[in-house]
Amino acid sequence: MDIFFFLVFAAIALISAVNVVLQRHPIASALSLIGVMGSIAVLYLLLGAEFIAMAQIIVYAGAVMVLFIFVIMLLNAGAEERRGRSWTSQLLGIPALLAFVALIVYFVQRGFADAGNVKFGNFTGGSAQSVGYALFTAYLLPFEVTSVLILVAIVGAIVLARKEMD
Amino acid sequence: MAFIVITLIKTALIAFILLTVLAYLQWVERKVIAHVQVRMGPSRVGPHGLLQPLADVIKLITKEGVMPPHANRFFYLLAPFLAVFMALISISVIPFGTQITVGRWTTMMQLTDLNVGLLFILAISSMGVYGVALAGWSSNNKYALLGGLRSSAQMISYELPMSLAIASPLLMAGTLSLREIVNSQAGYNFGFLPKWNVFGGPFPQIISFIIFMIASFAETNRVPFDLPEAENELVAGFHVEYSSMTFAGFFMAEYANMVTVCSIATLLFLGGWHPLWPVEYGSNFVASLILFVAGAVCIYHAINPARPFDRYTLPVFGVVFFGLAGVMLVPFLVPVLMPLFWFLAKCGFLLFVFVWIRATLPRFRYDQLMGFAWKGLFPMALLNLLITGFLVALES
Numbered sequence: 001m002d003i004f005f006f007l008v009f010a011a012i013a014l015i016s017a018v019n020v021v022l023q024r025h026p027i028a029s030a031l032s033l034i035g036v037m038g039s040i041a042v043l044y045l046l047l048g049a050e051f052i053a054m055a056q057i058i059v060y061a062g063a064v065m066v067l068f069i070f071v072i073m074l075l076n077a078g079a080e081e082r083r084g085r086s087w088t089s090q091l092l093g094i095p096a097l098l099a100f101v102a103l104i105v106y107f108v109q110r111g112f113a114d115a116g117n118v119k120f121g122n123f124t125g126g127s128a129q130s131v132g133y134a135l136f137t138a139y140l141l142p143f144e145v146t147s148v149l150i151l152v153a154i155v156g157a158i159v160l161a162r163k164e165m166d
Numbered sequence: 167m168a169f170i171v172i173t174l175i176k177t178a179l180i181a182f183i184l185l186t187v188l189a190y191l192q193w194v195e196r197k198v199i200a201h202v203q204v205r206m207g208p209s210r211v212g213p214h215g216l217l218q219p220l221a222d223v224i225k226l227i228t229k230e231g232v233m234p235p236h237a238n239r240f241f242y243l244l245a246p247f248l249a250v251f252m253a254l255i256s257i258s259v260i261p262f263g264t265q266i267t268v269g270r271w272t273t274m275m276q277l278t279d280l281n282v283g284l285l286f287i288l289a290i291s292s293m294g295v296y297g298v299a300l301a302g303w304s305s306n307n308k309y310a311l312l313g314g315l316r317s318s319a320q321m322i323s324y325e326l327p328m329s330l331a332i333a334s335p336l337l338m339a340g341t342l343s344l345r346e347i348v349n350s351q352a353g354y355n356f357g358f359l360p361k362w363n364v365f366g367g368p369f370p371q372i373i374s375f376i377i378f379m380i381a382s383f384a385e386t387n388r389v390p391f392d393l394p395e396a397e398n399e400l401v402a403g404f405h406v407e408y409s410s411m412t413f414a415g416f417f418m419a420e421y422a423n424m425v426t427v428c429s430i431a432t433l434l435f436l437g438g439w440h441p442l443w444p445v446e447y448g449s450n451f452v453a454s455l456i457l458f459v460a461g462a463v464c465i466y467h468a469i470n471p472a473r474p475f476d477r478y479t480l481p482v483f484g485v486v487f488f489g490l491a492g493v494m495l496v497p498f499l500v501p502v503l504m505p506l507f508w509f510l511a512k513c514g515f516l517l518f519v520f521v522w523i524r525a526t527l528p529r530f531r532y533d534q535l536m537g538f539a540w541k542g543l544f545p546m547a548l549l550n551l552l553i554t555g556f557l558v559a560l561e562s
Contacts, residue, residue, distance in 0.1 A: 051282060053282075
């Protein structure tokens with residue numbers, strides 16, 4: 001049952017990801033990206049990380065992508081035009097893609113050589129409690145540093161968007 | 167196997183009841199607003215207009231659906247579907263009673279008890295904005311686009327105070343499962359004051375309850391925050407180009423969202439299905455008493471009819487009410503019906519407040535709406551969360 005759902009949603013994630021690039025209209029691309037986020041959330045759920053799954057939907061599919069769509073609607077961006085591809089992209093596109101995939105495979109193989117296969121339902125540390133506990137014990141410093149980083153970004157956003165007072 | 171069959175039966179029952187409630191909620195709304203404004207409201211179709219929802223549904227199904235030219239066909243049709251889907255699916259995690267035992271099968275009065283139930287509802291409600299935004303954009307109409315933009319900005323802004331208001335009762339309950347949150351509110355202080363989150367705990371959550379209710383008005387696009395469909399500026403806002411069933415979809419989504427937020431408010435703040443006062447003081451007889459009084463009123467008006475046909479219709483209602491009052495007293499049904507009654511009573515009261523406010527308050531101006539969320543509700547919710555967290559930490 002688990003493997004069935006995994007295959008279905010992994011396929012949806014991949015198809016949506018390809019669709020992001022293939023669609024010509026920005027809204028269609030953004031909606032495909034929501035499809036990617038949603039199916040990745042289901043994959044998290046299958047692995048037993050229910051808090052991360054819900055956070056994925058709330059933060060990425062809910063908040064971030066709403067802003068994307070909001071901006072696309074505000075700019076009223078139309079469908080993009082397709083021109084002929086340049087000779088560099090025609091010549092180097094597929095080889096560059098293959099090289100990139102090969103690099104990823106190489107580093108995953110090297111970095112996680114001793115990791116076993118993923119088993120569904122074995123992982124139990126995905127509840128809100130265990131995530132919170134980890135954040136406030138093992139990862140306290142990165143957590144606090146991130147919050148300062150976000151504060152800096154908020155201040156920057158306000159400075160940029162502020163109207164000049166005369 | 168038994169699990170699948172029971173779940174299917176429950177799903178069918180809940181879907182049927184929810185859709186009926188949605189249709190009749192609209193009748194209740196029209197009636198209440200009419201009486202607030204000293205009118206009669208719907209009164210032609212059936213006694214007291216009771217068949218009006220049915221007539222509306224038939225009308226909406228048989229109407230011609232018109233699609234505007236240059237609309238983006240796929241997204242135009244996807245939008246109402248998304249809105250209805252996201253609105254209806256959140257009911258699946260809402261518990262509305264304890265448990266039912268029939269023979270050797272026991273089942274919870276809830277479709278599924280997720281241990282992240284509340285986060286699930288937040289996630290689904292944050293996805294609900296896509297229906298509105300897409301509808302506004304794909305209609306190829308400037309009013310619809312403005313309505314869609316307003317709606318997305320409003321829903322993003324009000325989601326913040328709403329989530330913060332939800333976080334404070336969570337701190338007191340210490341769990342994300344809706345059923346366990348309700349169970350944590352069982353019992354009474356001093357023997358009579360219920361330990362609901364609005365009253366009890368280390369810090370009464372009245373402020374966060376009010377913030378949650380205000381934010382949920384904005385989340386469901388209801389008056390006084392119905393800027394996305396402000397008639398006098400935007401014609402009808404995001405659904406101006408929709409007709410027949412696609413329009414009905416948005417209508418249904420709005421009412422389903424109302425039911426959801428009222429259920430959440432009941433579960434988080436008003437103690438779910440726990441009665442207002444202890445069983446020892448007779449809280450189990452309230453339902454029977456109300457139904458009995460309703461039956462008596464019907465019989466009285468049947469004896470002194472205001473209209474000729476009241477002589478025939480009202481006795482029927484009176485007998486039905488007396489029968490229901492009797493059913494509420496049957497001993498083996500009481501453990502099932504009483505939690506259900508108290509949950510529905512609280513939820514129904516909150517829904518009535520929604521309608522009441524719609525009949526009372528005018529609409530906000532748009533900059534006031536945004537300023538209110540960011541400068542008023544958000545700091546207050548944050549402060550409330552801080553105090554609650556501090557007191558909960560002191561207590562443990």
